[in-house]
Amino acid sequence: MIIDKETNVSSTKRSLALSFYTFLSRILGLIRDHFMAVSFGTGMVASAFSVAYRLPNMFRNLLAEGTLSQSFMPIFSEYEAMGKKEARVMAGTVLSFLFLCLSVFVGLFSLLAPHFLPALVGGSPEYGGLVVEISLVLFFLIMTASLSAIFMSISNSHHKYFVPSLSPIILNFSYLFVFILVFPYLNDLRNKVFILAYGIVAGGVLQLLVQGWYVYKLGYGPIFRFNYKHPAIKKIFKLMLPAALGGSFYQIGLLVDIFLANYIQNANPGLGAVVSLDYSQRLVQLPTGIIGVALATTILPSLLKDLRSGYIHRVPKEILDVLSFAFFLTVPASIGLSLLGETVLDAIYFGGRWDSVATATALIPLIFYSIAIPFYSANKVLVSSYYAFQDTKTPLRVQFASFISSIFLSLSLMFFFKHGAIALSSALSASLTAGLLIWFLKKHSVVLPWKDLFFRVRNMILPLIGLTIWLLGTEVYVKPVWMDWGNSILGLGHAMLSRISLVISILPAVLIYFGISVLLKIPESEIILGKFLLRFKRK
Numbered sequence: 001m002i003i004d005k006e007t008n009v010s011s012t013k014r015s016l017a018l019s020f021y022t023f024l025s026r027i028l029g030l031i032r033d034h035f036m037a038v039s040f041g042t043g044m045v046a047s048a049f050s051v052a053y054r055l056p057n058m059f060r061n062l063l064a065e066g067t068l069s070q071s072f073m074p075i076f077s078e079y080e081a082m083g084k085k086e087a088r089v090m091a092g093t094v095l096s097f098l099f100l101c102l103s104v105f106v107g108l109f110s111l112l113a114p115h116f117l118p119a120l121v122g123g124s125p126e127y128g129g130l131v132v133e134i135s136l137v138l139f140f141l142i143m144t145a146s147l148s149a150i151f152m153s154i155s156n157s158h159h160k161y162f163v164p165s166l167s168p169i170i171l172n173f174s175y176l177f178v179f180i181l182v183f184p185y186l187n188d189l190r191n192k193v194f195i196l197a198y199g200i201v202a203g204g205v206l207q208l209l210v211q212g213w214y215v216y217k218l219g220y221g222p223i224f225r226f227n228y229k230h231p232a233i234k235k236i237f238k239l240m241l242p243a244a245l246g247g248s249f250y251q252i253g254l255l256v257d258i259f260l261a262n263y264i265q266n267a268n269p270g271l272g273a274v275v276s277l278d279y280s281q282r283l284v285q286l287p288t289g290i291i292g293v294a295l296a297t298t299i300l301p302s303l304l305k306d307l308r309s310g311y312i313h314r315v316p317k318e319i320l321d322v323l324s325f326a327f328f329l330t331v332p333a334s335i336g337l338s339l340l341g342e343t344v345l346d347a348i349y350f351g352g353r354w355d356s357v358a359t360a361t362a363l364i365p366l367i368f369y370s371i372a373i374p375f376y377s378a379n380k381v382l383v384s385s386y387y388a389f390q391d392t393k394t395p396l397r398v399q400f401a402s403f404i405s406s407i408f409l410s411l412s413l414m415f416f417f418k419h420g421a422i423a424l425s426s427a428l429s430a431s432l433t434a435g436l437l438i439w440f441l442k443k444h445s446v447v448l449p450w451k452d453l454f455f456r457v458r459n460m461i462l463p464l465i466g467l468t469i470w471l472l473g474t475e476v477y478v479k480p481v482w483m484d485w486g487n488s489i490l491g492l493g494h495a496m497l498s499r500i501s502l503v504i505s506i507l508p509a510v511l512i513y514f515g516i517s518v519l520l521k522i523p524e525s526e527i528i529l530g531k532f533l534l535r536f537k538r539k
Helices: 011-040 044-063 067-082 084-121 125-138 141-156 162-185 189-218 231-267 273-308 312-339 341-349 356-371 373-388 393-417 420-444 450-459 461-490 494-519 523-528 530-538
Strands: none
Touching (some): 011 044, 011 189, 011 273, 044 125, 044 273, 067 141, 084 141, 084 231, 125 189, 141 189, 231 273, 231 420, 312 341, 312 373, 312 450, 312 461, 312 494, 341 356, 341 494, 356 373, 356 420, 373 393, 373 420, 393 420, 450 461, 461 494
């Protein structure tokens, strides 16, 4: 068995490395989204791609980044304790069974999609047909992403995060390859979108090959056996079913959001609601993915280790540390995106088919989504904590309540806020989910030390005030002057001026936030800047 040399390192410190790898992936994702925006804008082709991609992406997020991997990991850990060969046979059996199930699922979708998708998305027959055609290409991603999730779980169970973190990077490079090397030779938007779809599927296949290769290199390559009666299959799917249902409420909620946005878009021609929601949500996923997913991925092995060793008394502090660390990083991101939303949108997307109208359309949902960034990240951590106790039913009930509340709020508010209501309802439901997940932890004798959490959050107030004052000042007073001067004197374009304005706002804000945090000796800042501060003190 591979033993981690840094067994005493906390989840928050381990998550820093994973956060860095995820950060690289998200930066590539922003570059990818820039090319998407300037290539397709917010028109029919862009909307069709957004809807078509949402279907496999829903299952990819559910399986690859959620329930399948987190349900598999505790069982793999149990079998690994019995012996290395037992763990490899179990992994191979699960992969074989999963491949069969996914093949049937993809086949059924291919048969049924032409009959139900056009009715769901509405709009013209041309639009509905385009959604179906793109979906049939992209749906194969479910197969590669789900199988990759098993290999990634095996690596993560040994605290090996680098190669698993390459998975989204590979997919983003497949996008960029098509954008940079293929699109210059194409003119028709329809041809472009299908070439892009095939390029993405090729990236998914490459993802699977890389993850499988690394697991075999670690010495934990699955031994393939088709034995549907293997006890691990029943146990994993017993854990996974309620977890998948719970996670599916969130993912189906996103899908319902897209269909509601389609309805709003059809009722308001030219609004571009579908793509605006999609792009604003992707921006919010930048801090959520970097921080929330990284912390959720690293806390599960740590909690499993504590529970196996009988140290349940450590669990509340471990969860508190991770939540506090998440708040320390996500609250500034929430404030930043809320205040600088217009500048961020113009800096990333402006140009080509993306204009100021598209920015204005995306701004309102971006602000609403941004408010809930701390809750989105906290929920990922909290759900992982339940999985450590092999409890997938409680998150299921909580996520169902959140799902119902989100749909109710969307339907109630959409006639007043249009597509902004969808983002607002998502934010409110995320806060409800976080509150309920924390409350029901007491079922597992986990009571968070609220007094400690209060003091930690209180200590963050002063750095947050400093950051907010700077961001407001630059956005309200500095940006207008800079944009006029840069355009008239330097002759720079709107997108480039927005990027420079963003740098002027963000870099000093980060220095202010961390500078005040270090002066106040906030523990989270010392974790992040630990090595740098140690060298500084030595000097």
